[in-house]
Amino acid sequence: MLETKIWPVEEMVHEDEFTDRVELLRELDQWVKAIGRMGSWSTALMAPRRIGKTVLLDRLVNTVFFKPEYQVAPFYFKMTREKRTLREFLLEYATTFFRQYLAYCEQDAALFRNKPIELKELLTYQTTHKAGIMAQKSIEAFLKRYNRHGDEDALIHWDAFICEPEQLASYTNIRVAVIIDEFQDMKFYIYNMSQELMD
Numbered sequence: 674m675l676e677t678k679i680w681p682v683e684e685m686v687h688e689d690e691f692t693d694r695v696e697l698l699r700e701l702d703q704w705v706k707a708i709g710r711m712g713s714w715s716t717a718l719m720a721p722r723r724i725g726k727t728v729l730l731d732r733l734v735n736t737v738f739f740k741p742e743y744q745v746a747p748f749y750f751k752m753t754r755e756k757r758t759l760r761e762f763l764l765e766y767a768t769t770f771f772r773q774y775l776a777y778c779e780q781d782a783a784l785f786r787n788k789p790i791e792l793k794e795l796l797t798y799q800t801t802h803k804a805g806i807m808a809q810k811s812i813e814a815f816l817k818r819y820n821r822h823g824d825e826d827a828l829i830h831w832d833a834f835i836c837e838p839e840q841l842a843s844y845t846n847i848r849v850a851v852i853i854d855e856f857q858d859m860k861f862y863i864y865n866m867s868q869e870l871m872d
Contacts, residue, residue, distance in 0.1 A: 771812050
């Protein structure tokens with residue numbers, strides 16, 4: 674019986690149709706690998722819509738996820754065109770980050786793609802990996818702060834959280850490749866105000 678491999682990200686393009694991107698994918702793979710030794714700079718893929726940037730990023734994440742020797746966890750966040758408060762976005766962003774970080778540490782592709790899981794549920798996820806245990810401690814601290822403050826402190830909380838990948842890396846030596854698809858939409862769909870003011 675054939676065993677089906679679970680990929681972290683479901684790809685929308687079949688392997689045979691993924692053409693003319695091999696060299697770019699190789700360059701991005703090397704970019705991720707260099708993050709492990711802090712030898713990469715931020716990079717951006719810019720092209721008109723419908724050119725295949727998302728397909729390329731999907732493939733990149735699926736490729737580097739199964740390379741634990743890189744010591745670089747891919748954090749892949751796909752922005753949606755849905756209006757939300759900064760506080761709501763922060764919880765979604767943090768949940769996605771911690772879920773994917775734990776998934777990389779344990780090489781658990783099913784966890785990586787388990788979007789319905791809540792952040793507090795990740796506290797009970799069984800991990801023996803040093804970085805995974807450290808991530809769970811960070812989740813506890815995040816939830817305490819998040820539940821203690823409202824929309825008025827969301828920006829301060831966001832500013833603190835965006836340093837989390839670096840902070841975890843400094844304790845665990847597992848670096849993070851932050852990959853955000855449709856990054857530009859953050860400017861138009863995330864509001865630093867309460868839900869009542871948005872309505």
